[in-house]
Amino acid sequence: MIKIIDLKKRFNTRRVLNGLNLEIEQGKITVIIGRSGEGKSVLIKHIIGLLRPDSGQIFLDDMEITSMKEKDFNEVRKRFGMLFQGGALFDSMTVAGNVGFPLKEHTDLSDDDILKIVTEKLRRVGLVNVEEMMPADLSGGMRKRVGLARAIVMDPEIVLFDEPTTGLDPIMSDSVADLVLDTQRVLKTTYILITHDIPFTYKIADKIAMLHEGRIIEQGTVEEMKANQNPIVRQFLEGRAEGPIKVY
Amino acid sequence: MIGMFKGYLEKLGESAGKFVTSTGLMATMLAQAAVYAFTPPVKLRNIFKQMEFVGVQSLFVVVLTGTFTGMVMALQSFNALKRFGAESLVGPTVALSMARELGPVLTGLMVTGRAGSAMATELGTMRVTEQIDALFTMAVNPVKYLVVPRIIAGVLMFPLLTVITDFVGVVGGYMVGVRLLGINPGVYIGRTIDFVQVSDIFIGLEKSIVFGLIMSLVACFNGFYTTGGAEGVGRSATSSVVMGSVLILVSDYLLSSFLS
Ligand SMILES: Nc1ncnc2c1ncn2[C@@H]1O[C@H](COP(=O)(O)OP(=O)(O)OP(=O)(O)O)[C@@H](O)[C@H]1O
Numbered sequence: 001m002i003k004i005i006d007l008k009k010r011f012n013t014r015r016v017l018n019g020l021n022l023e024i025e026q027g028k029i030t031v032i033i034g035r036s037g038e039g040k041s042v043l044i045k046h047i048i049g050l051l052r053p054d055s056g057q058i059f060l061d062d063m064e065i066t067s068m069k070e071k072d073f074n075e076v077r078k079r080f081g082m083l084f085q086g087g088a089l090f091d092s093m094t095v096a097g098n099v100g101f102p103l104k105e106h107t108d109l110s111d112d113d114i115l116k117i118v119t120e121k122l123r124r125v126g127l128v129n130v131e132e133m134m135p136a137d138l139s140g141g142m143r144k145r146v147g148l149a150r151a152i153v154m155d156p157e158i159v160l161f162d163e164p165t166t167g168l169d170p171i172m173s174d175s176v177a178d179l180v181l182d183t184q185r186v187l188k189t190t191y192i193l194i195t196h197d198i199p200f201t202y203k204i205a206d207k208i209a210m211l212h213e214g215r216i217i218e219q220g221t222v223e224e225m226k227a228n229q230n231p232i233v234r235q236f237l238e239g240r241a242e243g244p245i246k247v248y
Numbered sequence: 249m250i251g252m253f254k255g256y257l258e259k260l261g262e263s264a265g266k267f268v269t270s271t272g273l274m275a276t277m278l279a280q281a282a283v284y285a286f287t288p289p290v291k292l293r294n295i296f297k298q299m300e301f302v303g304v305q306s307l308f309v310v311v312l313t314g315t316f317t318g319m320v321m322a323l324q325s326f327n328a329l330k331r332f333g334a335e336s337l338v339g340p341t342v343a344l345s346m347a348r349e350l351g352p353v354l355t356g357l358m359v360t361g362r363a364g365s366a367m368a369t370e371l372g373t374m375r376v377t378e379q380i381d382a383l384f385t386m387a388v389n390p391v392k393y394l395v396v397p398r399i400i401a402g403v404l405m406f407p408l409l410t411v412i413t414d415f416v417g418v419v420g421g422y423m424v425g426v427r428l429l430g431i432n433p434g435v436y437i438g439r440t441i442d443f444v445q446v447s448d449i450f451i452g453l454e455k456s457i458v459f460g461l462i463m464s465l466v467a468c469f470n471g472f473y474t475t476g477g478a479e480g481v482g483r484s485a486t487s488s489v490v491m492g493s494v495l496i497l498v499s500d501y502l503l504s505s506f507l508s
């Protein structure tokens with residue numbers, strides 16, 4: 001379980017996280033929603049230790065990770081897999097090099113075995129015969145899927161996906177949802193996802209948490225959130241321009 | 249008036265602060281790299297790749313620079329030495345300047361322009377596209393993975409390139425001195441061997457090791473701490489060349505005064 005307590009983070013004068021509290025259950029799929037620029041990416045970067053908070057704590061099981069030394073954190077990170085919003089593929093490596101990179105760095109598997117796993121993971125995200133392509137030659141959606149394959153290649157305990165379906169066609173989005181549900185069922189993976197894709201969220205979420213003005217303002221199951229009467233949540237889930245949230 | 253002065257002071261303080269922080273960050277990076285360089289597993293493949301990039305791919309530019317420098321040195325020193333009737337000293341003049349000074353410095357400056365800017369651009373792009381962050385999340389230390397091979401390549405390849413520069417410079421000098429200006433070849437070579445000692449060559453090579461370290465560390469530092477998108481990457485490339493070149497020239501003076 002991951003427990004985030006009173007997390008605060010500012011960049012220069014801009015307060016992004018403002019006393020955020022959230023519990024993420026083990027083996028469950030937690031979806032974080034919220035407007036663009038509210039700090040969703042910043043939040044998951046705190047969970048994996050890319051950013052350190054100004055104050056507040058994050059517990060992973062019983063370990064407090066925000067104050068952990070870089071060296072110890074590195075061990076903790078081996079339990080995570082992360083998809084970056086922009087993919088963050090290594091553009092000096094082929095697709096196979098990218099997806100197989102964590103295996104190559106952290107296991108003693110032979111190159112052949114690595115390639116087998118890579119091909120299998122790429123198939124799971126709907127990609128075949130792309131192993132030798134370079135990231136620059138892929139479409140946006142393909143790049144995202146290579147990033148997904150890389151994030152899950154080690155079968156990590158905890159997976160962080162930053163907008164896994166952005167840029168994917170609806171059919172592909174649905175198959176990503178199936179991928180998430182399958183791995184969660186089989187491997188008991190804990191998922192933390194950020195998305196703006198509401199149908200996708202309704203299909204997979206065990207818990208939806210809405211980030212607004214630096215805090216989690218509402219959270220609950222899909223049914224609870226659908227029934228939630230908070231006008232901010234209603235406006236967001238229904239995707240209306242008029243309401244308490246102003247579009248400047 | 250006072251406001252202006254205050255603003256000026258603040259700016260000065262800011263740049264001084266920046267200077268102190270970046271010196272500190274660079275020293276930290278060097279210390280980390282030194283530790284990781286000896287922490288297994290050492291990935292030879294990455295090191296070879298960088299050595300190829302710094303060394304092999306610089307050959308052409310280094311040969312060209314070295315040859316023409318040797319040639320112009322022969323021409324100029326001939327003009328000067330002729331006035332004392334000491335044309336026979338053209339050979340040692342060219343060889344000594346190449347070995348002690350021009351070989352390492354020109355190699356340093358040219359390779360900094362070529363490889364240093366490319367390293368800073370590559371790491372800078374990796375930074376702004378979150379590839380360095382991605383390494384972190386995969387529990388791979390980016391200093392070990394990216395910086396260490398580049399520094400090792402710089403430190404190993406600079407002396408090799410310098411030997412090549414020295415050699416082609418001496419050959420270029422010989423061509424101009426003997427073929428063009430008509431100095432007796434026996435005298436040219438004989439005098440060169442009389443005056444130039446192995447220690448002269450070693451002084452140059454010691455310098456080039458330091459220059460190789462400066463080039464790679466400055467390039468990695470600038471690339472690694474890039475901010476501000478594509479424009480920031482360009483800024484990092486420029487400052488890696490400017491900072492690297494200036495530091496090479498400054499340290500050249502300091503090393504020259506220590507080593508002789
Ligand atoms: N490294 C940084 N330095 C300065 N400001 C930052 C940094 N990272 C994020 N921010 C700021 O924090 C805020 C939240 O950014 P974040 O990327 O988390 O948004 P987001 O909720 O993920 O939005 P989106 O849905 O568009 O991806 C933004 O205003 C951004 O400008």
Ligand SMILES: [Mg+2]
Pocket residue numbers: 040041042085162
């Ligand atoms: Mg984001």
